[in-house]
Amino acid sequence: MLQIKAKITSNKKFKGSCWHCIVNAPSLCRASKPGQFLNVRISEGLKPFLRRPFSIHNIFGGKLEILYNVVGEGTRAFSGKKSGDYLDLIGPLGKGFDYVGARGKRVILIAGGIGVAPLLFLSKEIKSRDKLILIGARTRDQVLCEKEFRNSGSDVKISTDDGSRGFSGRVTDLLKNIIATEKAAKGAMQLYACGPGPMLKEVCNIAIANNLQAQVSLEEHMGCGIGACLGCVVKTKNGLKRVCKEGPVFYAKELIW
Amino acid sequence: MRVNLAVKIGKLKLKNPVMVASGTFGYAEEFKGFINLKKLGAIVTKTITLNPRRGNPPARTCETPSGMLNSIGLENPGLEAFLKDKLPFLEKLGIPIIMSIASEDDSREFIELAKRLNKLKAVSALELNISCPNVMGQESLISQDCQATYSIVKSIRRITAKTLITKLSPNVTCISDLAKAAEDAGSDCLALINTLSGMSINTERQSPRLAAVVGGLSGPAIRPVALKMVWEAYNKIKIPIIGMGGIIDTPSALEFFIAGASAISIGTANFINPRVSVEIISGLGKYLKRKKIKDIHSLTGSLIYES
Structure with missing residues (x-):
């Protein structure tokens, strides 16, 4: 389990209310297994207050992808993050799939x-x-x-x-x-x-x-x-x-x- | 300049005044990957009851403006399992372990717990949780009644020489009356504050966001209330206060010392930044140096104001 600040390389609308974020996080990629998740601190401030959990969508060449639906205050703020911004990530968390x-x-x-x-x-x-x-x-x-x-x-x-x-x-x-x-x-x-x-x-x-x-x-x-x-x-x-x-x-x- | 961060709470000597609040740090093992636990002033365990408790049904938490509501309902494995599965890890850390205890509905359980823990060297102090707002079916809290507070603290004081911390509820008319009752009964210290009762509603479903309908509010949202209660109690009693309620960084921790706390506890902020406690320990040291204050003790109750 790691706590890192990862640089966003892309954060774009994927389809409808669904967004796709890519962060540069080789250490997380190495540690992650399918089904595990990240707990993301979206804001340095108090809005949103708690971290938000997101499953690991994909890993590719040291980059980690998050796919998320914009449904509330937290994910709305997430969609406002730009390429070059940093995300405070804790992960990989939980027990993944047994495959x-x-x-x-x-x-x-x-x-x-x-x-x-x-x-x-x-x-x-x-x-x-x-x-x-x-x-x-x-x-x-x-x-x-x-x-x-x-x-x-x-x-x-x-x-x-x-x-x-x-x-x-x-x-x-x-x-x-x-x-x-x-x-x-x-x-x-x-x-x-x-x-x-x-x-x-x-x-x-x-x-x-x-x-x-x-x-x-x-x-x-x-x-x-x-x-x-x-x-x-x-x-x-x-x-x-x-x-x-x-x-x-x-x-x-x-x-x- | 060397500054002193060590404080004394009853018989308890803490190398620094920063602890982690009950229920927000599990049994510490959950945080070992994030910080060097040995750096903490003390660890307060999640509340233990004599018998295991299932706690409340989910949903148990929800976010609210600058804070969160929880209604866990004192889920815990019970005393025996705690001693067997959780205490050995805590004991090895070599820092004071404050055990938070509660009774489900019978004060005799409190006494039984205190008696059993009396013999254990690994337990440095007891925190009496008489202020958990999340026990379903419970109409009032011990800590909402001066007489009941006095009586339970007194009966535990009689049977233990361990440092006794009484954790009070903010859901009262006059906190200093309750603080005085606990002091008179022989409590060595007060922990202020537990969560404020609250609720949140999903308007689409017209339903409560917590299954238990109501829960305890924590986080920066409650900090002004907590500070005022620490300050009020400080002005009325002589025993030390552990201040808590919405501390998320060094400035918010300092507020509590200035209001009258001798030590502070980090609660909900552990969820957002698991390293916050050690960051605050270092932040306090830097503040004292910058302000040329030799001892954290001189900061306690140092509020300057015109009355």
């Missing part, structure tokens, strides 16, 4: 909205030639990172809630269809998901119903991000667990929704 077991297996990554963020890094690290990415969005204009996933050597399927692109309906319904048609491969199939809470809950239900192993990356408001304040807990079968420390990635079978 060693995915080697050689059929892997399905399920992303809802900005949930693509940690999955790109994961898709690049997973040693499997049999990767499928399901990208879900409300509408066609909000489909994120399709090109990036294709470039990482994965098959990509799109779903939109309004049917404007790809499968019409929820990404979890698309997942159900795929599992139903791929019954033979079930035993070896591994699911990884990130997205809104209701979507992740559904992924967990699908995984459990089909006896598949699934890991989901959760999002929570955090106080400290390092396990001290106990602010970001979620219910699991083994009691409350900290999203920042025992998570943000959890197995479907351990979570209580």
Whole structure:
């Protein structure tokens, strides 16, 4: 775990309300694993006051990428940062995805909205030639990172809630269809998901119903991000667990929704 | 010029007056990657109760202007697990460890805790948390009642020779009355202040941002309130005060000394800058040198004003 001031080399609007930031941070890149996150101090002042957690989207040649949605005061301030500005970063934090077991297996990554963020890094690290990415969005204009996933050597399927692109309906319904048609491969199939809470809950239900192993990356408001304040807990079968420390990635079978 | 940052709180000798506040530093291990923990004046643990506590349901925190609300609800592993899993690490640091303790609803638990801890050398002092606003179902706090405060401090004073720190709530009409009650009962020191009760609402959902609806407000938002309470208590009592509430840097730490604190505690700022405590230790030294003040002790209550 490091605390560094990293120089922003680019911070641009990516698509709609989604922004893409690149920082120069070789030491962080070396230490980071897919599914881990950074706790970012956006302002030197009091607005926003707390750090904001962002998953590590990608690492490339000593540069680290953050993909974020502008949703509130913190992310609005983040989008105001310019190339050349510095970001105070703590990371890599949390337990990332366990993807060693995915080697050689059929892997399905399920992303809802900005949930693509940690999955790109994961898709690049997973040693499997049999990767499928399901990208879900409300509408066609909000489909994120399709090109990036294709470039990482994965098959990509799109779903939109309004049917404007790809499968019409929820990404979890698309997942159900795929599992139903791929019954033979079930035993070896591994699911990884990130997205809104209701979507992740559904992924967990699908995984459990089909006896598949699934890991989901959760999002929570955090106080400290390092396990001290106990602010970001979620219910699991083994009691409350900290999203920042025992998570943000959890197995479907351990979570209580 | 050499300056002295060492202070004495009851029987406790601190090499500097900067500690970290209960609940904001875990059990210290979480911060070992950021600072040399041995540099701290003291560490106050997250509050321990006799039995493990699950705490409150999530959501437990939210940001508010210049601060945050929390409603953790005293989640902790209980005394036994603390002694087994957390204390050995703290003990090895060789700096004073102040153990924050609370009872869920029975004062006998407080006494049992104090008795058990009495024997432990690794515990340098006890901080009585009679002011946590986040225990659901609890209608009032011990520290909102002078008689109840007096009575609990007195009963623990009787059974322990360890330095006793009483942490008071700002959610009261007159803080100096409570401060006096704790002093009269034999408290060696006061910790001022715990969080202020507050709430925040998500207007789209018309729902509270915290699952427990209300929580404790901390951060710079509460600093003026905390300072005023330290100053009021300082004028009424003789025992030392550990000042806290929204300290984020050296100037804000200095404010508390000038208002009347003998030591200070860093709370929420640890979340934003995990190195803030050691930065303040060095900042205090520089300030004393620049102002040609030999001893931090002379800064306590040094407020200059026309009355």
